[in-house]
Each structure stands twice: as C-alpha cells, then as structure tokens.
Amino acid sequence: MTVYYYILVFTYGLIIGSFLNVCICRMPLGESVVKPPSHCPNCGTRLTVLDLVPLFSYLFLRGKCRYCKAKISIKYPLMEVLTALIYLPLFYKYGQNGQYIEFFAAAYLVSILIVVFFVDLKHRKIPNSLVISGLVGSIALIAYNFFKPLDIYGDGNWWNPILGIIMASGFLLIVSLISMGLSKKEAFGFGDIKLLAVIGGYVGWKMGLIVLCASLVISAVAVLSTAVLKKDNNKGNIPFGSFIAIATYITFLFGGEIIKLF
Ligand SMILES: [Zn+2]
Numbered sequence: 001m002t003v004y005y006y007i008l009v010f011t012y013g014l015i016i017g018s019f020l021n022v023c024i025c026r027m028p029l030g031e032s033v034v035k036p037p038s039h040c041p042n043c044g045t046r047l048t049v050l051d052l053v054p055l056f057s058y059l060f061l062r063g064k065c066r067y068c069k070a071k072i073s074i075k076y077p078l079m080e081v082l083t084a085l086i087y088l089p090l091f092y093k094y095g096q097n098g099q100y101i102e103f104f105a106a107a108y109l110v111s112i113l114i115v116v117f118f119v120d121l122k123h124r125k126i127p128n129s130l131v132i133s134g135l136v137g138s139i140a141l142i143a144y145n146f147f148k149p150l151d152i153y154g155d156g157n158w159w160n161p162i163l164g165i166i167m168a169s170g171f172l173l174i175v176s177l178i179s180m181g182l183s184k185k186e187a188f189g190f191g192d193i194k195l196l197a198v199i200g201g202y203v204g205w206k207m208g209l210i211v212l213c214a215s216l217v218i219s220a221v222a223v224l225s226t227a228v229l230k231k232d233n234n235k236g237n238i239p240f241g242s243f244i245a246i247a248t249y250i251t252f253l254f255g256g257e258i259i260k261l262f
Contacts (some may be wrong), residue, residue: 009091011027014054016111017083021076023115027127036207042070079114085251086110091107093253094152101144102152106252108137109202113245116195120241126191131198138165138201153204154259160204167198168208169193192240199248207255214247215240 022033038047044065051057058077065072087107095103113133120126141150142161149156153164172188179185196215200208219238251258 001247013084013087015079017080018054024118028123040065043068117242118244122240126241134198138198161201163205164200164208165197167205169197211251215244218243
C-alpha cells in the first residue's frame, strides 16, 4: 500500500515541479505565471497537454520541440525530478504517520522556497508574489491550529505560530533597523525578513528559531568559502533567501530532533 503513496507523491512533485519551472522563468521578469499559456521559446507554438506531461514528454520527444525540433533545455525535466525528490522525504516524515495537513503545508512552502532558491541565487531578489503566496498558507495554518492544534508546533498553543512569525523574523528586523539607523544601509533585505516571518507561521516558534540560526550558519559558511575561493562576483551581496530555503527544508526534516537535543 505505502509504495503507491510514494508513487503518487512523486507524480504530484513532477506536476508541481513543472509549474515551478514557469514561476522561476517568469516571476523575476514580473510576468504572469498563467498567461500566456506555455509555448515553445523557439517557434512560439502553443504547447498542448501532450507536450506538457512532466518528465515523460521530454523523454518521448527526446528533448526536442515536437513542431520545430529545437532542443529543449534539460533544466526543465531536472527541475521536475528535483521537486519530486524533495517531496519524498517530506512525505516520509509527515505523511507516513497520517500528518497529511503537515505534509501538504510543508510541500506547499517548500515549493515556494524552491522558486525563492533559484530566483534569489540568480537575481538577488525575492518576488513579493512568492511571499504573499506563502503568507496565505501561513494564515490558513494559524486559523486551523486555532480550532485543532497541529502536531508540528509541538505544544498545542494557538499562539505558537504567531510567536513563530515574531521569533523567526524579529532578530533580523532589529538588526536591519539598527543598521539603517546607523549607516542608512540595510543589513538584510526586507524580502528576507518577510520570508522568515511567513516561515515562522508554518513551523512555530521553536523551529522558527532553528530556521533563523541555520540560515545564518549556512550563509556564514557560504561567505567564508566564497571568500577563500575568491569567487564572490556579487561583492558581498549574498543570496540570503536561498540559504533560508535550504535551512527551512533541513528544519522540516530534522527540526524535531534538533529541538530534543536542547
Ligand atoms: Zn518549437
């Protein structure tokens, strides 16, 4: 029985991954993710359902457009498989023991964070539409938890995710405000701070703090290693949103165990 669930989750990941491709391409340019419908970038032909089956269309068409035979980038099927592979451990962690709301919430947030990861890495910005999409889920979870406590927050208190929003984002907000007051420079982008606030609503205050600490540790390691390798092309402007994305995924999988250590 269980193996069918995993196949289902994998397929779900492929489909969502195919949509994330569209988001990653269009969102940084400020374009709509629904209009116009997908088309071949070379010949402009509008793609049909047959051309858009995640992964399998690419395999059957051998990586070429069905109409003009132009090569299709391998990054599209890779993104679909990556999303599916990222979903599986989340299902193992949450869905396996019947925490379906936690699983879908985690998968939803992680999907948004996959887009954040790639867009922030390349463009050094976090589109507001992603923060707002995340916020919608955050509010829904807070409302649900008010009536029926969710396991993920750990203590059954209705205010836990609200405290999570404050705890996850508060530190960076204070640092940023002080730094702006002192030197008129933002220490962290407000996109990062808003993103952390949204994440706090999904994971609660304890894991929210873990996300914050893990993001800072990962960025410190990244900054040090790029300094050592002298490969910093962006002059100290780090893709902090990408590090928040990695930290959140790690926290979803191991946050409970990390809390037990303290
Ligand atoms: Zn074409």
